[in-house]
Amino acid sequence: MENKWVRAAIPALLIHVSIGSVYCWSVYKQLIADEFNTSAATVEWGFSLAIFFLGMSAAFLGPLVEKDIKRSSLVALFCFTLGFALTGLSISTHFLLGIYLSFGVLMGIGLGVGYLTPVKNLMLWFSGNKGLATGIAVAGFGLAKVIATPAMEILIPKVGLVNMFYILACFYAGMMFLAFVLIKRPKGYVYSAKKSAVKRFDLMKRKEFLPIWFMFYLNITCGLALISQEKDFLKIVLHEKGFTEASIIGVIATVMAVDAAFNTGGRLFFSSVSDRFKFRETSYKILFSMSIFACGAYLIMHMISPYELWSIFMLLFLVNAGYGGGFSTLPVLLDQHYGMSTISTVHGLVLSAWAFAGLSGNQLSSFIVHKLHLSYNTVVMVILALYMVSFGLITYVKGLKQREV
Missing domain, CATH: 1.20.1250.20 (MFS general substrate transporter like domains)
Structure with a gap:
């Protein structure tokens, strides 16, 4: 069929x-x-x-x-x-x-x-x-x-x-x-060895490659830095709020389920929304703006009322949505810059950032909390700064595309 x-x-x-x-x-x-x-x-x-x-x-x-x-x-x-x-x-x-x-x-x-x-x-x-x-x-x-x-x-x-x-x-x-x-390619598609035979190094030499690679790497690192610690973070917060051990388990389970929903929803939302924009980078700019807002709002709220639950839940849910959206929007962003003939190759090259972020994301928050003995608020401050760098990188990439057009 x-x-x-x-x-x-x-x-x-x-x-x-x-x-x-x-x-x-x-x-x-x-x-x-x-x-x-x-x-x-x-x-x-x-x-x-x-x-x-x-x-x-x-x-x-x-x-x-x-x-x-x-x-x-x-x-x-x-x-x-x-x-x-x-x-x-x-x-x-x-x-x-x-x-x-x-x-x-x-x-x-x-x-x-x-x-x-x-x-x-x-x-x-x-x-x-x-x-x-x-x-x-x-x-x-x-x-x-x-x-x-x-x-x-x-x-x-x-x-x-x-x-x-x-x-x-x-x-x-x-x-x-x-x-x-x-699985099958659509009728009429013909694999072109000549078009697909671009050397990896030639793809990586393009001006947009490294900014996209680091932007993707930072989004995963930020997401993992928070997501990997959210159970311990929530336990501390809920203990501070006077929750019993039984209720803490229930709240954490519920938050994890909602996290998964936001992660999945973010993957669908940001990639599909990117279809409405002339430049796919716009979807990433919205994504990073949302993550910056979530981190900033949490930190400001913590100064006014420490461990306010709604601000913590908002932080976790929105960061999860941005984490998922970063994955799903990547292929169409790369298609915009490199075209379809080499999309699998260049997508694979950029996914190497996932390999390194998978190691550094967990370690970043662990180093801050367990080695430096600082609070989880410091983790949020660090990822806020990294999200701002990511926003700058995707803005630079969009500028490159606009100059091409």
Whole structure:
């Protein structure tokens, strides 16, 4: 059936909802640590490596996706699901290095290739609404945590941690295989080796590349710096407000669910809104303005009335929305500057920023709070400054595009 929903949207969701489950790491991180009788920090490298190899595989394997999405979807299926299953095997055999290699390296490669695979295809099929199309796919990546978390929490008590990995590996393999069967370029599209054979270094030499790379890197770093600490931050705030332990657990669970909704909604909203603007940078300027406002309003409100809950919730929700929106708007921004012929390659190169931000974001807030012994307000001050830098970078990139026009 030659239909854009069947050939592009559904396969994109099947792939991204599968690979996006990597963000469920917090569900079983401590359980893995307990199996190895070690600290959560020791096994944390499994997740860090997964995000690092996501970015690196996207950077290096973009040309594969550009050339053959059928092959790249199979590579993603094989690496992600085998890595997921081998994680269970590594736990059962108490092979800690296996966690790093299977969840970190192998799954990470599947993540990077899988993340890229449906993006250009969606933009080709939905040529009139490219932002909406990429928003749908990337929203699936954000929505995966909402879907998979309760499933994992049901499976683990019933079948055990190891079997949970085996069962979900088979389930994700089925979903991604269906995506492989369905995904297809639109009729009339012809891959041009000549047009796609631009050297990576030539793409990176363009004036807009580094500003876009650093803007994307800073948005992820800011998001992770706050999101990675929000549980501890909320516990402190709710204790200050006199909440009981039972009610604190309930409030945090509710906030996390709303966070996920804003993250997913931001992915759809900012990318689809960008379709209305002549310059895609405008969507990013709105995104960063919103994040700057949220940080500034929180800091001002904290001086007037410390730990006012509405200002904290607003901060978390809006930063989550901007974090998600930064991912979904990136492909159409790159299309505007580089064109469709090399979009998978240049998108992969910029996604390398995700690899480094995945390491620096968590560490930034941890360093401020645990090493320097400063408050979470200092974290907000730092990310406020970084958002302002990001706003300046995207303004510079927009100026380059305007001069071209």
